[in-house]
Amino acid sequence: MGVRTLRGKVAVAGIGETTYYKHGKAPDAEFKLALQAILAAAQDAGIDPREIDGFASYSNDRNDPSRIAAALGTRELRFSNMQWGGGGGGGGAAVGNAAAAVATGLADCVVVFRALAQGQFARFGQGPQTKTISGNKAYEAPYGMMSPGQQYAMKVMRFMHEHGVKQEALRAIALASYHHAQANPRAVMHGRPLDEATYDASRWIVEPFHLFDCCMENDGAAALILVSAERAKDLKQKPTYVLASAGGSHHRCGAPSHNDPIYATSNFTTVAPHLYDMAGISARDVDVLQCYENFTGGVLMSLVEHGFFPAEAANDFLKPENLFAKGGKLPLNTSGGNLAECYMHGLELQIEAVRQLRGQSTSQVADVDVSMVVAGPMVTPVSSCIFGSEATL
Amino acid sequence: MSQVNKSYLPEGLPIPAAEPLDEPFWSGLRKNKIRVQRCKACSNWQWGPEWVCHKCHSFDIGWEEIEGKGRIFSWTRMWHPVHPALNGHGAYITVLVEIPHAGNIRMIGNLLGDPMQKVEIGAMVEASFEHHEASDPPFSLLHWKCAA
Numbered sequence: 011m012g013v014r015t016l017r018g019k020v021a022v023a024g025i026g027e028t029t030y031y032k033h034g035k036a037p038d039a040e041f042k043l044a045l046q047a048i049l050a051a052a053q054d055a056g057i058d059p060r061e062i063d064g065f066a067s068y069s070n071d072r073n074d075p076s077r078i079a080a081a082l083g084t085r086e087l088r089f090s091n092m093q094w095g096g097g098g099g100g101g102g103a104a105v106g107n108a109a110a111a112v113a114t115g116l117a118d119c120v121v122v123f124r125a126l127a128q129g130q131f132a133r134f135g136q137g138p139q140t141k142t143i144s145g146n147k148a149y150e151a152p153y154g155m156m157s158p159g160q161q162y163a164m165k166v167m168r169f170m171h172e173h174g175v176k177q178e179a180l181r182a183i184a185l186a187s188y189h190h191a192q193a194n195p196r197a198v199m200h201g202r203p204l205d206e207a208t209y210d211a212s213r214w215i216v217e218p219f220h221l222f223d224c225c226m227e228n229d230g231a232a233a234l235i236l237v238s239a240e241r242a243k244d245l246k247q248k249p250t251y252v253l254a255s256a257g258g259s260h261h262r263c264g265a266p267s268h269n270d271p272i273y274a275t276s277n278f279t280t281v282a283p284h285l286y287d288m289a290g291i292s293a294r295d296v297d298v299l300q301c302y303e304n305f306t307g308g309v310l311m312s313l314v315e316h317g318f319f320p321a322e323a324a325n326d327f328l329k330p331e332n333l334f335a336k337g338g339k340l341p342l343n344t345s346g347g348n349l350a351e352c353y354m355h356g357l358e359l360q361i362e363a364v365r366q367l368r369g370q371s372t373s374q375v376a377d378v379d380v381s382m383v384v385a386g387p388m389v390t391p392v393s394s395c396i397f398g399s400e401a402t403l
Numbered sequence: 404m405s406q407v408n409k410s411y412l413p414e415g416l417p418i419p420a421a422e423p424l425d426e427p428f429w430s431g432l433r434k435n436k437i438r439v440q441r442c443k444a445c446s447n448w449q450w451g452p453e454w455v456c457h458k459c460h461s462f463d464i465g466w467e468e469i470e471g472k473g474r475i476f477s478w479t480r481m482w483h484p485v486h487p488a489l490n491g492h493g494a495y496i497t498v499l500v501e502i503p504h505a506g507n508i509r510m511i512g513n514l515l516g517d518p519m520q521k522v523e524i525g526a527m528v529e530a531s532f533e534h535h536e537a538s539d540p541p542f543s544l545l546h547w548k549c550a551a
């Protein structure tokens with residue numbers, strides 16, 4: 011077998027998204043939102059949506075590919091893929107799964123999509139309201155531990171303790187997202203700037219997370235269309251090449267009741283090296299990064315585990331000005347991300363990564379050749395992917 | 404080890420229902436005992452419970468009572484109510500306790516005492532059993548308090 015890689019074989023040809031709404035505020039059914047995003051992505055790519063022959067999603071998306079294929083009248087269905095587990099951690103893996111299908115000939119035109127309407131369905135941030143609970147959740151819920159934020163707070167608390175990371179480092183991550191959202195009219199928090207004093211005065215949700223350390227919950231849908239690199243060259247948009255995707259987690263990461271042997275981790279310690287190996291680049295080569303903020307503490311650990319700085323340098327590196335699109339050492343979450351653009355389960359981050367390579371971001375970084383996305387830290391499995399310009403091939 | 408009468412959190416949160424896999428743990432708490440998994444073949448400690456030993460793949464896993472002492476591995480103070488039963492209750496502390504004499508397994512519980520107390524990672528804690536006799540069905544929880 012030759013070198014096994016996705017590098018340069020597949021490209022994002024189209025991106026699409028609906029209007030982003032506050033949770034429960036979408037005027038449309040979730041399935042309709044999914045269709046709208048997919049059609050928008052096809053239009054962006056300049057392809058007939060009937061050409062789509064594959065679907066990839068994650069986190070048990072409720073919108074079944076066979077129903078979508080029937081609704082859109084696609085000519086045939088060849089790839090119907092769900093990334094197991096991990097909530098938003100599956101975003102990079104869904105792109106990887108789609109790319110793998112195209113690269114290996116399982117399908118020719120695969121759409122990665124995610125749709126959420128939390129008015130129509132249940133919210134993430136509330137605990138189960140059943141009378142009894144069993145299995146793993148029984149070791150947490152009776153102690154008042156029910157939401158993702160609560161489950162991950164102790165990982166971040168331990169990490170901050172081990173490495174002397176200060177609250178200001180988390181604050182910088184929140185400020186960067188809000189800063190970029192002010193330039194982005196699509197962002198739910200557009201027109202709602204955040205400053206240090208407002209962050210400091212905001213209520214605790216669960217220590218060490220203030221209100222502004224936690225993602226929003228939103229309604230909407232997003233989609234990316236992947237085709238072979240050759241095909242992408244003939245389409246409407248400048249191709250965005252997939253350089254790498256990696257997903258998974260380390261030894262016994264999913265051990266029950268918080269018994270993961272590493273514990274104070276975003277779960278990228280084994281994933282990030284695979285990612286860079288496939289892309290053939292290192293952290294130094296990344297021009298712009300979208301890193302999933304379920305909670306700012308997850309971003310902190312992800313940046314360390316993807317090699318952007320050692321944990322001991324977090325307080326120095328994580329200053330807002332280092333993270334801004336204009337002049338920052340590591341432009342981060344340039345659309346506003348999950349904190350301030352929209353919580354589309356991180357798929358909006360993949361779209362922003364593509365925009366940066368096309369030169370279409372509302373906070374455009376100069377001369378982008380390598381654009382990276384980190385999906386869903388602290389869950390398992392997690393995933394990341396790297397996109398590149400033609401110059402990187 | 405001690406017993407508490409007034410519950411740390413309000414009634415109305417989901418109550419634990421034992422499954423075949425973890426029945427010895429929950430029934431142990433009813434009797435002020437902490438029982439965790441230990442492999443009969445290789446003596447590996449294991450928590451939370453699983454059907455197989457992750458070290459040697461034996462399915463012959465026993466349950467061993469452990470002394471209710473440990474040290475705080477991590478913690479958090481929770482403020483935002485994530486369940487209607489917690490509305491208006493205020494902050495409370497959850498700790499992850501490492502048990503050095505049982506292979507450093509970790510167990511979750513609340514840290515009893517002042518919810519605004521200063522919490523130190525590494526501090527020694529002792530187990531405390533909270534019995535919910537009036538609940539249907541009755542159940543018990545495992546809490547922790549700072550060692551005297």
Ligand SMILES: [Zn+2]
Pocket residue numbers: 442443444445446447456457458459460461
């Ligand atoms: Zn064993």
